[in-house]
Amino acid sequence: MVAACVAAVASQAQASNAVRISQVYGGGGNTSAQYTADFIELYNSSTSPVAIGGWFLNYSSAVGSTFNATPFTIPAGAIIPAKGYYLIRASTAGVNGSALPTPNASWTALNLSGTAGNVVLSTTTSGGLGCGSLAGVVDKVAYGNGNCPEATAAPTLSNSTAAIRKAGGETDTDDNSADFTAGAPVPHSLLIATSGGTPTADGWTIVLSNTGSTSVNGSFTGNSADNSSSTAGTVGNPAWALYANGTDTATATRSIAAAAGQTVSIDIDNGDVASGKSIGVEFRTSAAAALTVKFVGGDSFYSVVDSAGTSTSSVAFTRTGIRCSLTVGNSGNYKLTIGSFSRIGTLAASATAISAVRVFNNSAGSGTAANLYFNNLMLSSVMPIDLDGDGYVAGSSAGQDCNDTDATIKPGAAELCSTVGVDNNCDGSTSDVDANASDKVLYYRDQDGDTYTLSTGANFCSGTTNSGYSSAQSSPVDCNDTSATIYPS
Numbered sequence: 001m002v003a004a005c006v007a008a009v010a011s012q013a014q015a016s017n018a019v020r021i022s023q024v025y026g027g028g029g030n031t032s033a034q035y036t037a038d039f040i041e042l043y044n045s046s047t048s049p050v051a052i053g054g055w056f057l058n059y060s061s062a063v064g065s066t067f068n069a070t071p072f073t074i075p076a077g078a079i080i081p082a083k084g085y086y087l088i089r090a091s092t093a094g095v096n097g098s099a100l101p102t103p104n105a106s107w108t109a110l111n112l113s114g115t116a117g118n119v120v121l122s123t124t125t126s127g128g129l130g131c132g133s134l135a136g137v138v139d140k141v142a143y144g145n146g147n148c149p150e151a152t153a154a155p156t157l158s159n160s161t162a163a164i165r166k167a168g169g170e171t172d173t174d175d176n177s178a179d180f181t182a183g184a185p186v187p188h189s190l191l192i193a194t195s196g197g198t199p200t201a202d203g204w205t206i207v208l209s210n211t212g213s214t215s216v217n218g219s220f221t222g223n224s225a226d227n228s229s230s231t232a233g234t235v236g237n238p239a240w241a242l243y244a245n246g247t248d249t250a251t252a253t254r255s256i257a258a259a260a261g262q263t264v265s266i267d268i269d270n271g272d273v274a275s276g277k278s279i280g281v282e283f284r285t286s287a288a289a290a291l292t293v294k295f296v297g298g299d300s301f302y303s304v305v306d307s308a309g310t311s312t313s314s315v316a317f318t319r320t321g322i323r324c325s326l327t328v329g330n331s332g333n334y335k336l337t338i339g340s341f342s343r344i345g346t347l348a349a350s351a352t353a354i355s356a357v358r359v360f361n362n363s364a365g366s367g368t369a370a371n372l373y374f375n376n377l378m379l380s381s382v383m384p385i386d387l388d389g390d391g392y393v394a395g396s397s398a399g400q401d402c403n404d405t406d407a408t409i410k411p412g413a414a415e416l417c418s419t420v421g422v423d424n425n426c427d428g429s430t431s432d433v434d435a436n437a438s439d440k441v442l443y444y445r446d447q448d449g450d451t452y453t454l455s456t457g458a459n460f461c462s463g464t465t466n467s468g469y470s471s472a473q474s475s476p477v478d479c480n481d482t483s484a485t486i487y488p489s
Contacts, residue, residue: 026112043169116144
C-alpha cells in the first residue's frame with residue numbers, strides 16, 4: 001500500500017473495528033432489478049490498509065437457525081485500502097438490470113434474498129453455526145426480518161433497493177436499523193490493487209526514457225515493497241514504483257472509463273524530488289491531460305492544473321502519501337479531493353470524461369528515496385452528481401441544481417438584490433428577487449408626490465426607482481399622503 005497517508009497494514013484487532021459491511025443487495029437480475037447480480041460490499045473506515053485475505057463471509061435466510069455450511073473465504077492477499085471498498089459479486093437470478101462494476105471477488109454460489117436475510121463477516125469460520133455461536137465476528141447485518149442483527153435489523157429490501165450503510169460506510173453505532181437505509185444500490189469497484197503481477201498483466205503501459213547509462217535511467221518495478229525511509233510505505237506493502245534520474249522520465253498509463261457521476265481515485269507516495277523536477281498523476285482524455293496533480297521540487301505545496309491553468313493547492317509537501325480522487329461532473333466540471341483539500345473547476349482539453357490515468361516521474365532523483373510509488377486505482381459506479389455538496393443533484397429539471405459548482409445556488413435558495421442576474425434558486429429566472437430578500441432596504445412612502453414622505457414605507461432593492469416611494473425620509477414628514485396640497489409648510 002502506498003498512499004492515503006498509510007503507514008502499515010492494520011492489525012487484526014484494528015481491522016475488526018475498521019472494516020464493516022457497507023452494502024447488501026439481493027435483488028440482482030429480478031424484475032425491476034438495478035443490477036444483474038447480487039452483491040455484498042465491504043468498507044475500510046480507517047486510514048490504513050487492512051488485509052482481509054482468509055476472512056470468511058457467510059449468509060443465512062431471515063429465520064434460519066444456522067449459517068451456510070460452507071462460507072466464502074476471501075482470497076489470500078486481499079487488501080482493502082484506507083477509506084476503500086471491496087466488492088463481492090454473488091449469484092445472478094435473471095437478466096434484468098445493469099452489469100456490476102468489476103468486482104474484487106465472486107461468490108457465485110450465494111443467492112441472497114432480495115427482502116430479508118443475515119450476513120456475517122468473521123475472521124474464523126462461521127460454517128454451520130447459529131447466530132449465538134459465531135466467533136471472530138468483524139461485522140454482521142440483518143435486514144428485513146433477519147434474526148441475527150446488531151441490535152435491530154436494517155429495513156426490508158426489494159429488487160430495486162439495497163441495505164446501504166450511512167455516510168458512505170462510516171456510520172457504525174452497532175445498530176443495523178440506525179446504521180443502514182434502504183436505497184438504490186451504489187456498488188463501488190476497486191479496479192487495481194497492487195498485489196503482484198507484471199505491469200502488462202495489471203493493465204499498465206510503461207514508457208521509459210533511458211539514456212543508456214546504468215546509473216541514470218527510468219525504470220518500473222512491479223510489486224515493489226514501498227519501504228524507503230523517505231516514503232510512507234512499510235516493508236511488505238505491495239506497490240508499483242517509478243524511478244527516473246538525471247534527464248530521464250518514467251510514466252505508467254492505464255485506460256479507465258470514467259463518465260459523469262463517477263469518481264476515479266489513485267494513491268501516490270513520493271519521496272525526495274530534485275529541484276525543478278516533478279512527480280504526479282494525470283487524469284487524461286485519450287490525447288491530453290484533463291487534470292494534473294503534481295509536486296515540483298523546491299515548492300512547498302502540490303499544484304493542480306486544469307482549464308484555468310496551474311494553481312497551488314493547500315496540500316503541503318509530504319512523504320506520507322496522498323490519495324487523489326477526481327469526481328467527474330456534468331459539462332466538464334469536476335471536483336478534486338486530496339484529504340481535507342477540495343477544488344471544483346473545469347477539466348482541461350475540453351474533457352467531459354476520463355479515459356486514462358497516467359502516473360509520472362520526471363527525473364525526481366536517484367535512489368529508492370526518490371521513487372514514486374503508486375497503487376489502488378479505484379473507480380466508483382455512476383452516482384448522482386453533487387459536486388458542490390449542497391444536497392441537490394446536478395441537472396436542469398425542477399428540483400435539481402442548475403449550478404453544481406456553487407453551493408449557494410440551488411433550488412429554494414434566496415434570490416437577493418445583490419445577485420440579480422444570477423438564477424440563485426434554479427427557477428429559470430435571473431431577474432426575480434424574493435419579497436422578503438434580506439438585503440432590501442426601506443423606502444419611504446410618498447404616494448401624493450409632494451416630496452414629503454411618511455415615516456413608514458416598504459422594502460425595495462437599493463438604487464431602484466419605485467413609484468410612490470422615496471429612498472430618503474423627509475423632515476418633517478407628511479401628515480396627509482393622499483393629497484399633494486397638504487404638506488408641512
